[in-house]
Amino acid sequence: MYKRIFIDQCGYMPDMKKLVTFKCSGQDTAVNFNVLRSDGTHVLSALASKRVDNHSAGEVNYIGDFSAVRETGKYYITADGYGESDIFEISENTYQNVFQKSSAFFYLQRCGCSIPKRAGGIYSHDACHTAPAVIYGTNRSKDVSGGWHDAGDYGRYIAPAAMAVAQLLYAYEENPQLASLYVCPDTENTGNSLSPFLDEIKYELDWMLKMQDEDGQLYHKVSCRNFCGFIMPDAEKNELVISPVSVTATADFAAVTAMASRIFKEKDAGYSNVLACASKKAYAALRNMELKGGFVNPSEISTGEYGDPCDLDERYWAAAELYKTFGNASYKEDFEKFASDKIYHGYGWEDMGSYGNRAYISSQFRVNDELRGRITSSMIELADKLLENTLSDGYGASLTSDSYIWGSNLYAANNGIHLYDAYKLTGDAKYLDAAAQQLHYLLGRNPMGLCYLTGCGTDAIKHPHHRPSGFNGRAMEGMLSGGPCSARLDEVAKQILSENTAPAKAIVDMTGSYSTNEVTIYWNSAFIQLLAEAVGSHK
Numbered sequence: 001m002y003k004r005i006f007i008d009q010c011g012y013m014p015d016m017k018k019l020v021t022f023k024c025s026g027q028d029t030a031v032n033f034n035v036l037r038s039d040g041t042h043v044l045s046a047l048a049s050k051r052v053d054n055h056s057a058g059e060v061n062y063i064g065d066f067s068a069v070r071e072t073g074k075y076y077i078t079a080d081g082y083g084e085s086d087i088f089e090i091s092e093n094t095y096q097n098v099f100q101k102s103s104a105f106f107y108l109q110r111c112g113c114s115i116p117k118r119a120g121g122i123y124s125h126d127a128c129h130t131a132p133a134v135i136y137g138t139n140r141s142k143d144v145s146g147g148w149h150d151a152g153d154y155g156r157y158i159a160p161a162a163m164a165v166a167q168l169l170y171a172y173e174e175n176p177q178l179a180s181l182y183v184c185p186d187t188e189n190t191g192n193s194l195s196p197f198l199d200e201i202k203y204e205l206d207w208m209l210k211m212q213d214e215d216g217q218l219y220h221k222v223s224c225r226n227f228c229g230f231i232m233p234d235a236e237k238n239e240l241v242i243s244p245v246s247v248t249a250t251a252d253f254a255a256v257t258a259m260a261s262r263i264f265k266e267k268d269a270g271y272s273n274v275l276a277c278a279s280k281k282a283y284a285a286l287r288n289m290e291l292k293g294g295f296v297n298p299s300e301i302s303t304g305e306y307g308d309p310c311d312l313d314e315r316y317w318a319a320a321e322l323y324k325t326f327g328n329a330s331y332k333e334d335f336e337k338f339a340s341d342k343i344y345h346g347y348g349w350e351d352m353g354s355y356g357n358r359a360y361i362s363s364q365f366r367v368n369d370e371l372r373g374r375i376t377s378s379m380i381e382l383a384d385k386l387l388e389n390t391l392s393d394g395y396g397a398s399l400t401s402d403s404y405i406w407g408s409n410l411y412a413a414n415n416g417i418h419l420y421d422a423y424k425l426t427g428d429a430k431y432l433d434a435a436a437q438q439l440h441y442l443l444g445r446n447p448m449g450l451c452y453l454t455g456c457g458t459d460a461i462k463h464p465h466h467r468p469s470g471f472n473g474r475a476m477e478g479m480l481s482g483g484p485c486s487a488r489l490d491e492v493a494k495q496i497l498s499e500n501t502a503p504a505k506a507i508v509d510m511t512g513s514y515s516t517n518e519v520t521i522y523w524n525s526a527f528i529q530l531l532a533e534a535v536g537s538h539k
């Protein structure tokens, strides 16, 4: 029988608002439901009476509230004619496993080193992509080994890398306690330095440092010329090519190394200094860079483009972040000039404004109070819109029917982070509740009834577009699927989805569907940041 009751399969913390969605027929009026312990003991009866005509999912929903259930334990929900929900847990620690698995993904995505069997299991491999890479358009080559594979493919790209590092650093800053629980899968070799969570971030930063040229600019990416087949990374032996420099890569790098320099300072002053020098050098180079239209793949290269015609928001983030870390007036002036034209938003690989906003309004150095006020109002205004979407969606998603684009799950997670920002600025719990709804949406309370994080919950994605998973015929755990994408941008999505498939259901759990079911480091980082912030504020 098809699922008709939808909850977060990874559970709830006792203090969280707990909502359940019923998939109904148009004639239904309200749903009487019961919450039971997994042993069948009755706990609560209630009425789901909030009706939603759900355009994103093309169905009618009723929503019930069981927030009153707070005791630790395992539960499920039933209703006459609707069957049973998946079993879920209520506990203070319910997301610990989810956090561990989604963080360990970064270790397993490591490039340039061997992943031993004891740590990687079936995903173990020898050191991959270690040969020097040729610099596009020259006959010179350079060592740029290291970092994380971007996604289901083995390319390594600076803009999304900067985003992933920034979000993991936020997760660390906002919830150091959760971050401290992370265990590196290679328990025999966890290093002896920082924290395993920061060590993992450093692995990416070390690679990013190698991608800076002598003038301070950043090469946009390194990859083979084309995507390889579904092989393990150490089997991809084609020549590596370093693509030309780009403004967005240079600005994102300047920003994230400034951020990292600040956060690493206490644990490793030497490394912090290396990052600071690289950051300032990139920023100085950035001032003289211009690239109309943004980065475009050279004709022989067809791997991830990460093109972005607007570099103002990247420059905005860099100026704010360097000011927050180094305090020089010139960075402040730059930021204020950009901000006087426009307040930018976004925690993406493409739209970086929110990182800049966070940095400016939390700067320890003096800022312009009037501008700080305008930025915070604008952040709250954005959250109000997302709150409205969340309250009018049948599954508590902040997405509307036109926002199921490639990587829609990233936008759900990032919207949760925007809502969390508003919570921090106002203290109003309505934003926090709405932020947590995004987490619940990703973990099972969605129209597919799927946990979008592999290897978690009771009914998760099984066939993500991820080469090591496809090669082994088994999904690596802890990876966030890209999620529904209504535009049908790959052959599998075109074939499998019918003309009538609703936007929020436009996902195919098959390996070939890269536009709906791939995984990336920056979708996982968004998930982890959201999780860390939600868990931290519900303690």
Ligand code: G3I
Residues within 6 Å of the ligand: 150, 151, 152, 153, 155, 303, 304, 305, 306, 350, 405, 406, 407, 487, 514, 518, 519, 520
């Ligand atoms: O922003 C527009 C929006 O205004 C419009 O309504 C919507 C309609 O479809 O499109 C939106 O743009 C989409 C954009 O993502 C949003 O970020 C594009 O259609 C869509 O093609 C684009 O997809 C990107 C995809 O690469 C193709 O370029 C994804 O964001 C990006 O995450 C993905 O990245 C790939 C790398 O290239 C290679 N590695 C894997 C990775 C994940 O799939």
Ligand code: 9MR
Residues within 6 Å of the ligand: 151, 152, 153, 227, 303, 304, 512, 514, 518
């Ligand atoms: O595997 C690639 C994935 O990482 C990209 O996001 C996607 C879009 O650029 O492309 C995938 O590679 C496919 C290529 O574009 C077309 N031939 C089949 C490749 C693997 O399915």
Ligand code: ZN
Residues within 6 Å of the ligand: 110, 111, 112, 128, 129, 149, 154, 233
């Ligand atoms: Zn590799």
